[in-house]
Amino acid sequence: MRNALLGCVGLLCAIGLTGCTLGASRQASATPTAPSTAPPAFFDIPGDPGTFRSALCPFVLPEGLRQGVEVECGYLSVRERRGTEGDASQGRVILLAVAIFHPPGGVTHPDPVIFLAGGPGASALEPMRYQFDVMSEPVFATGRDLVVFDQRGVGLSRPALDCPTYDDLALELIDREIGGRSVSDEEVAELVMGALRTCRDELAAVADLSAYNSAASAADVEDLRLALGYDSVNLWGGSYGTRLALEVMRRYPSGLRSVVLDAFYPPDVDLYVQAPANFERALERLFEACAANAVCSVAHPGLRATFFETVAHLNAEPVLLESEDPISGESRRTWINGNTLMALTFQLLYDSRLRYLLPEQFAAASQGDYRAFEQAIAALVRMASISSRGMMLSVQCHEEVAFSSFEAFQAEIARHPDVAGIYPNSLLGGLAYRVCQEWGAGRAGASDNQAVSSDVPTLLMAGEFDPITPPAWAQGAAAALANAYVYEYPGVGHGASALPGCPQKMFVAFLENPLSPPDDACLAGMQ
Numbered sequence: 001m002r003n004a005l006l007g008c009v010g011l012l013c014a015i016g017l018t019g020c021t022l023g024a025s026r027q028a029s030a031t032p033t034a035p036s037t038a039p040p041a042f043f044d045i046p047g048d049p050g051t052f053r054s055a056l057c058p059f060v061l062p063e064g065l066r067q068g069v070e071v072e073c074g075y076l077s078v079r080e081r082r083g084t085e086g087d088a089s090q091g092r093v094i095l096l097a098v099a100i101f102h103p104p105g106g107v108t109h110p111d112p113v114i115f116l117a118g119g120p121g122a123s124a125l126e127p128m129r130y131q132f133d134v135m136s137e138p139v140f141a142t143g144r145d146l147v148v149f150d151q152r153g154v155g156l157s158r159p160a161l162d163c164p165t166y167d168d169l170a171l172e173l174i175d176r177e178i179g180g181r182s183v184s185d186e187e188v189a190e191l192v193m194g195a196l197r198t199c200r201d202e203l204a205a206v207a208d209l210s211a212y213n214s215a216a217s218a219a220d221v222e223d224l225r226l227a228l229g230y231d232s233v234n235l236w237g238g239s240y241g242t243r244l245a246l247e248v249m250r251r252y253p254s255g256l257r258s259v260v261l262d263a264f265y266p267p268d269v270d271l272y273v274q275a276p277a278n279f280e281r282a283l284e285r286l287f288e289a290c291a292a293n294a295v296c297s298v299a300h301p302g303l304r305a306t307f308f309e310t311v312a313h314l315n316a317e318p319v320l321l322e323s324e325d326p327i328s329g330e331s332r333r334t335w336i337n338g339n340t341l342m343a344l345t346f347q348l349l350y351d352s353r354l355r356y357l358l359p360e361q362f363a364a365a366s367q368g369d370y371r372a373f374e375q376a377i378a379a380l381v382r383m384a385s386i387s388s389r390g391m392m393l394s395v396q397c398h399e400e401v402a403f404s405s406f407e408a409f410q411a412e413i414a415r416h417p418d419v420a421g422i423y424p425n426s427l428l429g430g431l432a433y434r435v436c437q438e439w440g441a442g443r444a445g446a447s448d449n450q451a452v453s454s455d456v457p458t459l460l461m462a463g464e465f466d467p468i469t470p471p472a473w474a475q476g477a478a479a480a481l482a483n484a485y486v487y488e489y490p491g492v493g494h495g496a497s498a499l500p501g502c503p504q505k506m507f508v509a510f511l512e513n514p515l516s517p518p519d520d521a522c523l524a525g526m527q
């Protein structure tokens with residue numbers, strides 16, 4: 001469950017899923033004993049902007065935690081639109097779901113750690129019972145509270161910019177059929193566009209889609225700090241959460257003691273144009289690591305050739321698989337082609353543990369054994385609905401695609417033909433440019449697309465095999481971040497900070513003394 005901490009801007013490309021989070025789905029967290037996730041009774045009469053009101057926790061509490069003792073929950077009221085004073089459109093007030101977790105024995109330091117989830121659009125609170133231990137362990141080790149909230153438009157906050165029509169379509173298309181009729185990639189893309197237009201129209205009736213972005217969320221973080229009465233806080237951002245943390249650093253630095261940026265996603269990169277090169281880098285690194293390993297090189301000689309030959313074979317002759325829903329147990333037919341296999345590999349590279357299984361899985365697939373990938377498809381499809389997809393699109397259209405170029409994207413695809421097949425009709429590729437033309441997210445100011453300069457003490461953590469936010473992005477930030485310490489973790493995928501051993505040890509050391517670089521001697525023992 002460690003990757004649930006980060007969320008991703010990734011893609012299960014073959015069936016059009018995007019924003020996947022390797023965590024528990026909303027369905028997974030629903031049990032007969034779960035409290036209702038309906039809006040609180042005071043939703044229609046929210047408090048004044050910037051006020052926090054206690055409420056029952058709207059998620060399943062981790063085992064052993066008692067509300068009012070180890071955890072306190074509530075809702076922060078904030079302006080939906082953060083414009084100029086007197087702007088009539090500022091009238092709407094929205095609610096952010098918040099939980100404050102206390103360490104056993106009480107706090108020894110008054111500055112908490114505020115966790116900023118990834119995605120964008122991933123809920124931090126809904127899967128809390130699954131990921132609480134790995135989130136709380138390093139924070140509690142420093143004697144600090146852990147503050148977790150769902151960002152505006154996400155999860156248990158209200159309104160949540162969910163797209164159920166799109167999610168339902170994704171499940172229906174997993175067998176590449178509609179009403180028993182096979183559909184092509186182009187037809188899938190048009191169906192997805194139609195579902196997202198429906199989602200846009202439904203969400204636009206209850207929300208201003210241009211008001212859900214990193215700048216507004218950064219102001220929310222500052223409101224949260226002030227409403228909870230903290231003089232200073234420590235930020236812990238993962239994946240997209242690093243982008244949000246940077247905006248807080250840019251706009252509200254005075255309230256920050258330290259910042260941890262894990263799987264660094266800065267504003268001055270082009271996620272879409274650089275995506276093929278970043279994935280190909282991680283994939284080639286996997287092949288190189290196998291070739292350099294005494295066991296892997298003997299068991300799987302020529303791993304690169306095996307992989308791409310299998311991709312080519314499956315693209316020529318797709319295979320129909322039977323996958324089982326991990327929650328309902330329902331059997332579901334799934335077509336897998338070469339691009340599906342590549343998209344699944346992209347997702348599996350996120351997890352540092354699963355990476356070790358990939359050479360064996362590639363070898364099995366080359367012999368017609370796809371059982372491991374059947375399981376991965378079932379899990380990823382089920383988990384995809386944890387993301388508030390409308391929020392993801394509002395953020396990405398507003399501040400990422402707005403500064404990108406479809407022509408540059410196409411040129412980059414041509415430069416990486418080995419991985420090109422997963423991008424043209426995906427939301428991490430060509431489809432994003434189409435959607436954003438119609439989404440109504442507005443456009444960020446030019447300064448929002450520039451690197452952040454700051455002297456706030458910052459720890460940047462990068463995974464060697466990260467397929468979406470490469471170590472080079474973190475290393476390139478050091479020039480603008482005056483008090484930054486940058487480390488690459490061998491053998492790690494997308495997200496290091498919650499991993500036991502060396503990464504967590506350095507995370508704790510930095511929190512305890514952010515003015516000095518953490519001891520990195522343990523890196524030599526990582527493989």
